[in-house]
Amino acid sequence: MSLAALEQAVARDLELSAHPRAAWLVPRTCGGAPVLDCLIVGAGQCGLAVGFALKRDRVDNILLIDRAPEGREGPWVTYARMHTLRSWKDQTGPDLRVPSLTYQAWHEAQWGVEDFAAMRWIPKEKWQDYLLWFRRVTALPVRNEVAAGAIGPAVTDDGLPCLSIETSAGRMFARKIVLATGQEGVGHWWMPEFLTALGPSLAAHGSSEAIDFAALRGRVVAVLGAGATAFDNAATALEAGAAEVHLFCRRAEPMVIQPYRQVTYAGFIRHLGEMPDEWRWRFMSYVLGLREGFPPDTYARVTKFANFTMHTGRPWTGARAVDGRAVVATPRGDFAADFLIAGTGVRMDPAAVPMLAACADNVARWCDRYTPPAEEANERLGGFPYLAEDYSFVEKRAGETPWVRDIHLFGIGASMSFGLSGSSINAMAIAAPRVAAGVTRGLFESDLPRFYRELREYDVPQVILDPGRIAAE
């Protein structure tokens, strides 16, 4: 099948499964300006998946915005330093289980069934191309190079609650906003303060910062962390010709299992978010506390270099600059390197997100809602937002910012509340429709009087009664 034929199949699949087809939302204005039914901030894979799910439910008055140029959304061709995805190649994702929209269908249409069968992992550039194709054939309305700013409350001209949002393209209004802003969506990339203090010539975060790897040729590089990102940065430095690369981790035995694999089953993905807090915390603090194991190909990428060394059970406790080099302090003595890279991930911190400036202080986090038993305590995870069942923010102090219930989160920040829901391809086909259902529920609920009035006014006859067939009394 060619790509053109596949696109025809997509159109047919969408047409065959379009029920219910009836439009049900009406345009609104705020001060005369148009109000979107939903604004999705972020046109990476999560934003696209939610946008598609909304369109399937006839929520057509939507817009996706992304501050990145078209084709540069998300990590895949920007800061991701792996060669391939870490997900299995046959997982469903934004396609929401429509077969013709899957990655596999797209790949086979261009490179053949044998090529897909022979491929081990999906090259990240192909995944990015697939996302662009997906967005085109599902006709999602995306505006690139538009950055979102502060969100605040507003009211439509006919009295419904809505939100206003500052953007680089001017102020917009929407009844619902979905934040699909990726890894740092409700926080920021984090590395120890002592590394930040060294400055960009000696230290960088391995995910958020551009690193001139060519300049590391012939140099000694030290990497902190033993997750996939740390290994990818180590590999990139080795491939660029670094003289030595040393990877340091706190654990005596680095994590070599991938707990996400074990919980990739429908019961967990679909229902964890409905379980009591103690069980949600227990599962997710175990999964996120273990940290993500690195894939075998990532490990093979570094071990083929003789100049790669791991230092296990050796965290960094400090760092200082000495004669133009970086010296890190460890429990087993100092270590000197020419450049340091932190593979230390993200920290949840709503206050760090400009979009949430007017409500961050009142966004409930897990530490505000649940106290785990001492053996399960984890301060880092307590900072995750505590989301409502429709993926919206919950107020810490009820009544101060009630409008946060119209802001829904679909990203890694949803993990403590819903498990593998956001930021994980393997959960997307189940999770994205749930987020969309949270949005449609709110759109329906806040407009109930209109829906009821329209029902009462409905007067379309199915047949014209024949007066001659009605008995005269």
Ligand SMILES: Cc1cc2nc3c(=O)[nH]c(=O)nc-3n(C[C@H](O)[C@H](O)[C@H](O)COP(=O)(O)OP(=O)(O)OC[C@H]3O[C@@H](n4cnc5c(N)ncnc54)[C@H](O)[C@@H]3O)c2cc1C
């Ligand atoms: C290096 C790396 C590798 C990964 N590999 C895998 C993998 O193999 N399998 C897997 O399941 N998961 C993987 N993940 C996890 C996850 O799938 C990805 O992070 C994925 O990109 C998440 O999708 P997203 O749509 O939530 O965020 P993103 O893809 O990051 O998209 C978010 C978008 O929001 C935009 N944005 C942010 N803020 C604003 C703003 N204020 N205004 C406008 N736009 C904004 C950004 O420009 C970005 O394009 C990986 C993550 C990383 C970091």
